[in-house]
Amino acid sequence: xxxxxxxxxxxxxxxxxxxxxxxxxxxxxxxxxxxxxxxxxxxxxxxxxxxxxxxxxxxxxxxxxxxxxxxxxxxxxxxxxxxxxxxxxxxxxxxxxxxxxxxxxxxxxxxxxxxxxxxxxxxxxxxxxxxxxxxxxxxxxxxxxxxxxxxxxxxxxxxxxxxxxxxxxxxxxxxxxxxxxxxxxxxxxxxxxxxxxxxxxxxxxxxxxxxxxxxxxxxxxxxxxxxxxxxxxxxxxxxxxxxxxxxxxxxxxxxxxxxxxxxxxxxxxxxxxxxxxxxxxxxxxxxxxxxxxxxxxxxxxxxxxxxxxxxxxxxxxxxxxxxxxxxxxxx
DNA sequence: GATGCGTGGGC
DNA sequence: TGCCCAAGCAT
Numbered sequence: 001x002x003x004x005x006x007x008x009x010x011x012x013x014x015x016x017x018x019x020x021x022x023x024x025x026x027x028x029x030x031x032x033x034x035x036x037x038x039x040x041x042x043x044x045x046x047x048x049x050x051x052x053x054x055x056x057x058x059x060x061x062x063x064x065x066x067x068x069x070x071x072x073x074x075x076x077x078x079x080x081x082x083x084x085x086x087x088x089x090x091x092x093x094x095x096x097x098x099x100x101x102x103x104x105x106x107x108x109x110x111x112x113x114x115x116x117x118x119x120x121x122x123x124x125x126x127x128x129x130x131x132x133x134x135x136x137x138x139x140x141x142x143x144x145x146x147x148x149x150x151x152x153x154x155x156x157x158x159x160x161x162x163x164x165x166x167x168x169x170x171x172x173x174x175x176x177x178x179x180x181x182x183x184x185x186x187x188x189x190x191x192x193x194x195x196x197x198x199x200x201x202x203x204x205x206x207x208x209x210x211x212x213x214x215x216x217x218x219x220x221x222x223x224x225x226x227x228x229x230x231x232x233x234x235x236x237x238x239x240x241x242x243x244x245x246x247x248x249x250x251x252x253x254x255x256x257x258x259x260x261x262x263x264x265x266x267x268x269x270x271x272x273x274x275x276x277x278x279x280x281x282x283x284x285x286x287x288x289x290x291x292x293x294x295x296x297x298x299x300x301x302x303x304x305x306x307x308x309x310x311x312x313x314x315x316x317x318x319x320x321x322x323x324x325x326x327x328x329x330x331x
Numbered sequence: 332g333a334t335g336c337g338t339g340g341g342c
Numbered sequence: 343t344g345c346c347c348a349a350g351c352a353t
Binding site for chain 3: 039040042043044045046047048050051084085087088091118119120121122123124127139141142143144196199200204205206233235236
């Protein structure tokens with residue numbers, strides 16, 4: 001059933017967005033589909049403040065998909081820096097190649113075509129279509145899910161896994177796109193970005209700023225007395241995991257101009273041994289990021305077997321390759 | 332559908 | 343300090 005005050009909620013949240021939205025560079029008028037697509041890849045599980053400088057450098061260096069596609073994928077991985085989840089850099093590069101070869105260098109505008117690109121899933125396809133091409137499609141991300149859970153369903157948090165009911169709810173809540181603005185924007189486009197921003201700035205996961213919320217009076221969660229979550233989010237282990245070792249190995253590879261010897265990557269955790277290693281000594285200048293990466297890797301108390309496993313997973317993900325000269329980022 | 336996948340900041 | 347979280351995707 002439709003929410004009794006839905007059109008009021010549409011107005012309140014989109015009006016709030018117009019006065020409170022952050023001025024992000026991929027939101028300005030001149031930001032094209034590629035700029036938006038790059039931002040969406042980087043923003044997958046990574047906060048805006050950390051994306052900003054990397055996005056600026058990326059767009060400066062690769063202003064078009066073809067520019068990125070023309071470079072070895074290792075350059076993309078290095079430029080990705082410390083954003084995390086470096087597989088995203090591989091996929092963005094791969095997507096740039098597909099766009100260059102199959103879409104005449106232009107980011108496609110339909111959710112279906114976007115979905116076929118590497119690294120583009122349901123959310124990213126919808127987001128690019130909505131924000132870059134003004135397609136009035138349903139967008140569902142973690143912010144939007146949380147706002148819906150509170151505002152409509154009266155719960156502190158959405159379910160741990162997105163389900164069909166959430167998609168159905170998001171579809172019901174999407175405004176009609178009967179009238180278009182001068183730039184082709186419909187209320188549906190504005191609604192999607194506005195709800196996301198509300199979730200990011202006000203209706204946050206922890207310590208929501210309900211006193212600043214434009215729809216606090218309509219909020220089912222507030223009306224219910226803001227009950228606690230009905231489940232405990234399960235934290236991801238980090239210390240001592242393969243992921244930690246992978247991350248440290250990737251940092252070494254990013255900073256290595258030459259291929260790295262396999263035995264050095266797998267060297268047993270021992271700072272004394274590491275510090276006496278000729279390669280590491282060579283980079284032992286003060287503040288040298290390459291040296292820092294080596295020290296970090298060899299300070300990890302990881303078993304030899306675990307290091308083998310981590311390295312194998314880098315190979316199978318395509319983040320590292322074995323050449324006759326040693327291990328390096330993929331060509 | 333449950334897992335694995337980085338990184339760093341905030342509380 | 344340790345834990346939680348951040349515009350998900352692929353398998």
